[in-house]
Amino acid sequence: MADEKLTTQAENFSEWYNQVVLRAEMADYSPVRGCMVVRPYGWALWENIQQSLDRRFKATGHVNAAFPMFIPMSFLEKEKEHVEGFSPELAIVTHGGGQKLEEPLVVRPTSETIIGYMYSQWIKSYRDLPILINQWANVVRWEMRTRLFLRTLEFYWQEGHTAHATEAEAREETRRMMDQYTNFAIEDAAVPVIPGRKSETEKFAGAVQSISMEAMMGDTKALQAGTSHFLGQNFAKAFDIKFLDQNNVLQYAWTTSWGFSTRFIGAIIMTHGDDHGLVLPPKLAPIQVVIVPIARNDADRSTVMPVVERVASELGANFRIKVDDRSEVTPGFKFNDWELRGVPLRLEIGPKDIEKGVVTAARRDKPGREGKSTLALDQLTAQVAELLTEIHASMYDKAEAFRDAHIYDPKNYDELKEVVQNGWAFSWWCGSKECEARIKEETKATTRCIPFNQPDGEGRCIYCGQPASEKVYFARAY
Amino acid sequence: MADEKLTTQAENFSEWYNQVVLRAEMADYSPVRGCMVVRPYGWALWENIQQSLDRRFKATGHVNAAFPMFIPMSFLEKEKEHVEGFSPELAIVTHGGGQKLEEPLVVRPTSETIIGYMYSQWIKSYRDLPILINQWANVVRWEMRTRLFLRTLEFYWQEGHTAHATEAEAREETRRMMDQYTNFAIEDAAVPVIPGRKSETEKFAGAVQSISMEAMMGDTKALQAGTSHFLGQNFAKAFDIKFLDQNNVLQYAWTTSWGFSTRFIGAIIMTHGDDHGLVLPPKLAPIQVVIVPIARNDADRSTVMPVVERVASELGANFRIKVDDRSEVTPGFKFNDWELRGVPLRLEIGPKDIEKGVVTAARRDKPGREGKSTLALDQLTAQVAELLTEIHASMYDKAEAFRDAHIYDPKNYDELKEVVQNGWAFSWWCGSKECEARIKEETKATTRCIPFNQPDGEGRCIYCGQPASEKVYFARAY
Ligand SMILES: [Zn+2]
Ligand SMILES: [Zn+2]
Numbered sequence: 001m002a003d004e005k006l007t008t009q010a011e012n013f014s015e016w017y018n019q020v021v022l023r024a025e026m027a028d029y030s031p032v033r034g035c036m037v038v039r040p041y042g043w044a045l046w047e048n049i050q051q052s053l054d055r056r057f058k059a060t061g062h063v064n065a066a067f068p069m070f071i072p073m074s075f076l077e078k079e080k081e082h083v084e085g086f087s088p089e090l091a092i093v094t095h096g097g098g099q100k101l102e103e104p105l106v107v108r109p110t111s112e113t114i115i116g117y118m119y120s121q122w123i124k125s126y127r128d129l130p131i132l133i134n135q136w137a138n139v140v141r142w143e144m145r146t147r148l149f150l151r152t153l154e155f156y157w158q159e160g161h162t163a164h165a166t167e168a169e170a171r172e173e174t175r176r177m178m179d180q181y182t183n184f185a186i187e188d189a190a191v192p193v194i195p196g197r198k199s200e201t202e203k204f205a206g207a208v209q210s211i212s213m214e215a216m217m218g219d220t221k222a223l224q225a226g227t228s229h230f231l232g233q234n235f236a237k238a239f240d241i242k243f244l245d246q247n248n249v250l251q252y253a254w255t256t257s258w259g260f261s262t263r264f265i266g267a268i269i270m271t272h273g274d275d276h277g278l279v280l281p282p283k284l285a286p287i288q289v290v291i292v293p294i295a296r297n298d299a300d301r302s303t304v305m306p307v308v309e310r311v312a313s314e315l316g317a318n319f320r321i322k323v324d325d326r327s328e329v330t331p332g333f334k335f336n337d338w339e340l341r342g343v344p345l346r347l348e349i350g351p352k353d354i355e356k357g358v359v360t361a362a363r364r365d366k367p368g369r370e371g372k373s374t375l376a377l378d379q380l381t382a383q384v385a386e387l388l389t390e391i392h393a394s395m396y397d398k399a400e401a402f403r404d405a406h407i408y409d410p411k412n413y414d415e416l417k418e419v420v421q422n423g424w425a426f427s428w429w430c431g432s433k434e435c436e437a438r439i440k441e442e443t444k445a446t447t448r449c450i451p452f453n454q455p456d457g458e459g460r461c462i463y464c465g466q467p468a469s470e471k472v473y474f475a476r477a478y
Numbered sequence: 479m480a481d482e483k484l485t486t487q488a489e490n491f492s493e494w495y496n497q498v499v500l501r502a503e504m505a506d507y508s509p510v511r512g513c514m515v516v517r518p519y520g521w522a523l524w525e526n527i528q529q530s531l532d533r534r535f536k537a538t539g540h541v542n543a544a545f546p547m548f549i550p551m552s553f554l555e556k557e558k559e560h561v562e563g564f565s566p567e568l569a570i571v572t573h574g575g576g577q578k579l580e581e582p583l584v585v586r587p588t589s590e591t592i593i594g595y596m597y598s599q600w601i602k603s604y605r606d607l608p609i610l611i612n613q614w615a616n617v618v619r620w621e622m623r624t625r626l627f628l629r630t631l632e633f634y635w636q637e638g639h640t641a642h643a644t645e646a647e648a649r650e651e652t653r654r655m656m657d658q659y660t661n662f663a664i665e666d667a668a669v670p671v672i673p674g675r676k677s678e679t680e681k682f683a684g685a686v687q688s689i690s691m692e693a694m695m696g697d698t699k700a701l702q703a704g705t706s707h708f709l710g711q712n713f714a715k716a717f718d719i720k721f722l723d724q725n726n727v728l729q730y731a732w733t734t735s736w737g738f739s740t741r742f743i744g745a746i747i748m749t750h751g752d753d754h755g756l757v758l759p760p761k762l763a764p765i766q767v768v769i770v771p772i773a774r775n776d777a778d779r780s781t782v783m784p785v786v787e788r789v790a791s792e793l794g795a796n797f798r799i800k801v802d803d804r805s806e807v808t809p810g811f812k813f814n815d816w817e818l819r820g821v822p823l824r825l826e827i828g829p830k831d832i833e834k835g836v837v838t839a840a841r842r843d844k845p846g847r848e849g850k851s852t853l854a855l856d857q858l859t860a861q862v863a864e865l866l867t868e869i870h871a872s873m874y875d876k877a878e879a880f881r882d883a884h885i886y887d888p889k890n891y892d893e894l895k896e897v898v899q900n901g902w903a904f905s906w907w908c909g910s911k912e913c914e915a916r917i918k919e920e921t922k923a924t925t926r927c928i929p930f931n932q933p934d935g936e937g938r939c940i941y942c943g944q945p946a947s948e949k950v951y952f953a954r955a956y
Contacts, residue, residue, distance in 0.1 A: 031553070031595055032583065035546035040611060043543045065521045068513035068632055069616060070569075075509070088576055091548075093585065095570040096631075097620030105510065107571065107585075117509055133518060138547060138616065142575030153574075154546055 008275045013219040024278050024341045027148045034146040034153035044286035052188045056180040062132040067114050070105040075113040078238040085205020089141040107140040112257055115161045116239035125244045126165050134160040149266035150478050157261035163253040170254035174230040177258040178211050181226035190281040190395040191215050191271050192403055193225055196449030201433055208232035214448040216403040217270035220423050222448045222475040225267050228258035271399050278342025279364050282388040287322045289315055290343045292334050294350030303351050318381055344391050365391050416462055420445040424475040428459030428468035435463035448473040486753045491697040502756050502819045505626045512624040512631035522764035530666045534658040540610040545592050548583040553591040556716040563683020567619040585618040590735055593639045594717035603722045604643050612638040627744035628956050635739035641731040648732035652708040655736040656689050659704035668759040668873040669693050669749050670881055671703055674927030679911055686710035692926040694881040695748035698901050700926045700953040703745050706736035749877050756820025757842050760866040765800045768821045770812050772828030781829050796859055822869050843869050894940055898923040902953040906937030906946035913941035926951040
């Protein structure tokens, strides 16, 4: 896997991405157009992401459940904007058990409708609220142009669906879960993200308001890395989710939904990766530390292997480790191989290291001499923990610096057209759909989000010059 | 939920089962015929089962991955017996993205075919073997008669798929994974199981040999609680899974598959449940200990609640606990409610208990006075741990004793016909499909498994009287 040179990011970012995903054995193409196989190394990363998010969901009072993946076509039709948004992308089951079905079933593209129906059965009184349920599931959206992780027909995600007694509580939940996502992205994935409101055009089909977090990839394109939707009473009205309030008055509930998918694996790859391959954030990496014994002959091996085993057993108690004791390949081959796979820290243990009571450490995030250091064998656990923390911080800082260096404040529309070729524009926008559509048409840049964090004052729309009260990010996006 | 009496097991076991599943909020019917909603309490149990099995899979060298849920129809057709077995149960996607598909896609009923295809791409040399992959997934089998957990159109499971260089290794793997299942069933679910070979008639479509573990439910019917299949080279030949061996000769690989599903939740319910509701095994129960404060008035509450909080925080560090401090219902209502939900241990804390420095414990597996004891507040963690261990052992013993009391060794076929009305027959069988078919037709009892554990000697077939070298379990089954 490590025997051929990767295409560099500068040569062709998109080709670099495909090669890294395939060669690092994160995922593979499947015989079904547009569907991917997530290979064990990629799935182990997803499992770590799942645990990390699931912990946050549970800490904020949510529970998991599972709803059917088949949804009657008529359910989707109950919410007008929802069905308009999703119907071009549906996979339809027409036959089951050898019979044509009376009503075709849709393979869920998202589950607001079927969960809304169940909530209408379960909710009777204000005492039943809030309902805070999440599910980890596969969903299907029939995309024409697909990319591994970034856009596939079937993908894996979690979708939270909550119902509340008041609008304020539902709005708070929408924001709370976005806070969980951004906290995860920053703290665990070292991916800097900007949370904010979606425009009316870009919001979820059926939502009153959508919020998202946006990340900048290594080619400066934006990637929407998680969304949270305030659905108002739209689905409650479509599915008759009603409750008796404390005054015994029948009210419609207020609902939210929020989702985070395997797409984020693409974000991790394209935020941190370099020309040597993946660079995985230490808190999520399937293998945090790889140990490579350095032994030229049997005598070396007999000195080195007992130390390697001791180190492995010590570190294995606290970190996800791997000992690469393959005899058929050279240490150099192994170094390249684990660099390609993005293991945050490599420890080399040879006879000379042992003599000095040390191991040689090499950081993945700083290739070459800069990332090398010597760790004392008798303080290994503490030093490795420190290094991993440092790697996380340094990966985050690097990604943030890169992003900030590519966010521009163009003076006029001509400048915007230029900067969005290799960065994001952060510009005043009057809020009109027309300006948004024109900019998209003329530059391929869409509004990414209206960040919560806004500058003071007012400005003039970068396109039409009308007064504008908010700034928005314009960028080409995945 | 606890306000109406349950139908008793003696009155109508099947009605008892449905009521328990619904009222304990384990699962619910969905608007899609035959599909279930697994509610949070049921899903939490499944998550504990998943963790418990996943740990065993990883300890035996397996890794997780994810393969597409859509399979081209032509793939199934490549293995003749496989397609014959599954084609009556398929759900078919004929349209995607608004277009009729050129080739219909099957929603996976199981994944031997698509995984076999991928293995043929990945495996080149003996160095690539064994491949030991598992996936946690949803699958669909279009059943006509469905029951929550026991038989649903869509269900959740894990399916392991492995490829090996030799027949011996693949056969070993088939057995190893059955050992993992039985170990799980006995050690974690307190469900006694009997592992053994399936007959030719009952084996998996496409397997050379299937093994299963069989459990006896509270109505004496059998439930197949996990299967492991030696697939020989059948799928390797159908999908061209070949490797160069150490002598550089091209060989077909040997494959296995093994699966365990949400059906097992039904087994837990029907093995341990009683007329008060669920009885959940302590190691898997979503809530292991429920703490009920006993307070008649505000004065009581101010004495009791600080102790409840201290106990909750102490026990919460080691057990999955829940404090039921609802003020709108009585302690008696709470007792019934948590009994219905099968929480293994209830702790009651009232002012008198506190005076004496104790709490009152009530075991779910022994209702009434027999299951009550007094625990010292200052040794609570140790005593609760001990009690949970005891509950597990006692649940297992009770289930095993019940099973053994309902396994018969009928002297002749007439006796067999009688005993399988309320138990299993363990009888010599000549191995002929005809005897098996006749017995099934005449008694509704099928061969469950030919247990690994066989008596010495030989006998005569219980049906035809011909010489027989093995004994088999005959039983009516879920
Ligand atoms: Zn404008
Ligand atoms: Zn016979």
